[in-house]
Amino acid sequence: MTYSYFKGDNARSKARDGMAPNKRLTLAFVQEAGRILLGYKKRGFGCGRWNGFGGKVHDGETVHAGAVRELEEESALIAPKLDKVGVLMFEFLGDPQLMEVHVFTTKHYSGTPSESEEMRPKWYSLEEIPFKEMWPDDVYWFPLMLKGKHFYGYFTFKGMNDIVDYKLREVENIHDVPIPQGPQDTTCRG
């Protein structure tokens, strides 16, 4: 696995040129001994894939508050304290806007997972995670998440299915490292 973060400079220069600011999203996973809750996305972006629960951070909302809200909206679970474990950046070739996805986990929640208009939840044993029916980047960073590690990743997609380049880096503490603004942002050199 690659822990150097960098490749070309195109994403960073887009930000410098005053292009679209990053689209900020959350992604939350509820874990229990030996299993993890995933949701089948029924509509919209990522439709037909299993994923954690999350979505766009609203204006004036903190990323953590957005993650708590989206988890409840999509799974009916209440988890007021989520632990941030990762930040994933996604570049889609030809799209000037980067996606900045903040990944959270928790083992503490209340409620019973229930199907929402957007997601159908299901517990998966850690040995049976359906990577073939998930975003193709997940197989790279899930092992770090499941080991309780913190990480940054930068994935470049061509279309929705092909990763043409990626960098993934484990960090000591996600809170101590500034969010990279592009693959060549030296603030995240480790």
Ligand SMILES: Nc1ncnc2c1[nH]c(=O)n2[C@H]1C[C@H](O)[C@@H](COP(=O)(O)OP(=O)(O)OP(=O)(O)O)O1
């Ligand atoms: N590549 C990849 N891997 C893993 N997870 C994701 C991606 N790309 C992604 O967008 N995601 C995650 C991040 C978010 O949790 C969801 C996408 O959120 P979305 O459904 O667009 O946001 P909502 O605010 O819920 O959407 P609407 O209500 O506007 O439909 O996928």
